[in-house]
Amino acid sequence: KLNPDYYNATCPDFARIVREQVFTKQSTVPATAAGVLRLFFHDCITDGCDASIFISSNAYNPHAERDADMNLSLSGDAFDLVIKIKNMLELTCPGVVSCSDIIAQATRDLVKIVGGPYFPVRLGRKDSLESDASKVAASLPTQYMTMDDIINRFAARKFTVREMVALTGAHTIGFTHCKEFANRIFNFSPTSQVDPTLHPKFAEGLRHVCANYTKDLSMSAFNDPRSPSKFDNAYFGNVLKGLGLLRSDYLLGSDPRTRPIVEEYSRNEQAFFGDFSKAMEKLAVLGVKTGNAGEIRSRCDQFNHIPSA
Numbered sequence: 183k184l185n186p187d188y189y190n191a192t193c194p195d196f197a198r199i200v201r202e203q204v205f206t207k208q209s210t211v212p213a214t215a216a217g218v219l220r221l222f223f224h225d226c227i228t229d230g231c232d233a234s235i236f237i238s239s240n241a242y243n244p245h246a247e248r249d250a251d252m253n254l255s256l257s258g259d260a261f262d263l264v265i266k267i268k269n270m271l272e273l274t275c276p277g278v279v280s281c282s283d284i285i286a287q288a289t290r291d292l293v294k295i296v297g298g299p300y301f302p303v304r305l306g307r308k309d310s311l312e313s314d315a316s317k318v319a320a321s322l323p324t325q326y327m328t329m330d331d332i333i334n335r336f337a338a339r340k341f342t343v344r345e346m347v348a349l350t351g352a353h354t355i356g357f358t359h360c361k362e363f364a365n366r367i368f369n370f371s372p373t374s375q376v377d378p379t380l381h382p383k384f385a386e387g388l389r390h391v392c393a394n395y396t397k398d399l400s401m402s403a404f405n406d407p408r409s410p411s412k413f414d415n416a417y418f419g420n421v422l423k424g425l426g427l428l429r430s431d432y433l434l435g436s437d438p439r440t441r442p443i444v445e446e447y448s449r450n451e452q453a454f455f456g457d458f459s460k461a462m463e464k465l466a467v468l469g470v471k472t473g474n475a476g477e478i479r480s481r482c483d484q485f486n487h488i489p490s491a
């Protein structure tokens with residue numbers, strides 16, 4: 183039911199408005215692309231690409247997805263961009279464009295702006311009628327999981343190991359807060375300060391960058407130290423050299439099921455871009471709601487009606 187031309191008749195300026203707002207925001211806040219890409223992933227993997235992650239908790243719905251622990255570090259600028267686009271679109275074609283379509287289109291445009299591949303985005307999603315924080319931890323992978331568990335989390339959403347590796351190539355942009363990898367660089371074990379699977383010089387640099395992280399929780403490091411704001415295949419080379427920040431990044435480069443794919447992507451950026459595009463197209467239609475299964479929200483952070491008890 184979804185198709186790229188969904189708004190051609192009802193909101194012909196949709197693509198242009200998204201493109202212009204995305205460009206303006208990314209030019210002023212270069213961290214936007216990574217923030218939006220991660221936001222989109224977290225929304226889609228939890229109950230489908232339905233903007234359930236945008237709902238703010240309130241008295242009627244005190245535990246919305248956005249307030250789940252694993253979503254607290256999502257970028258405020260990413261939410262801000264989608265809300266801004268929504269406001270523009272409500273002036274141009276009121277009540278027509280869903281928040282879930284806005285984030286799908288914005289993610290695609292942003293990946294392209296920072297050097298990544300271009301892929302078609304199908305449109306026509308409705309926004310969710312529910313948002314439940316308890317579903318988040320059950321859906322998202324974490325960096326503390328074994329590779330079996332990570333693979334299973336993606337398999338539960340019908341992604342192959344190869345698609346999982348391609349999608350995680352998203353760590354070629356953006357950053358990670360020190361607390362997420364602090365256990366690898368401070369008091370790692372009784373015999374070693376740092377995780378021996380980390381490149382020693384890299385670990386030393388991270389200890390420096392993160393020295394103050396318990397006092398300043400915003401301290402963070404680039405996911406890809408080689409080309410932090412360019413969407414390229416450098417992440418895969420990093421992972422093979424012990425330059426991946428997260429334990430899960432390291433596992434990707436060492437597990438026999440994923441290592442050959444990481445090696446291939448590190449040699450062949452076209453292969454990565456092709457697979458990433460296909461996997462993003464698949465991610466973008468995960469569990470989408472159409473017809474009466476959803477609504478066009480008038481505000482991205484609120485349901486149109488107070489849910490009945």
Ligand code: HEM
Pocket residue numbers: 213215216217218219220223255256257323324325326332349350352353355356357358359360362405428430
């Ligand atoms: C094994 C699976 C994955 C794990 C364990 C994981 C975990 C994480 C963690 C812990 C962070 C740091 C967050 C912070 O400190 O604020 C992060 C950042 C990020 N992740 Fe993942 N992730 C995974 C897969 C993915 C996938 C599939 C995508 C997208 C398709 C993605 C996109 C991003 C992006 C873009 C950032 C940077 C965010 C920013 O700079 O604002 N990740 N990830």
Ligand SMILES: [Ca+2]
Pocket residue numbers: 224225226227228229230231232233234235
């Ligand atoms: Ca969702």
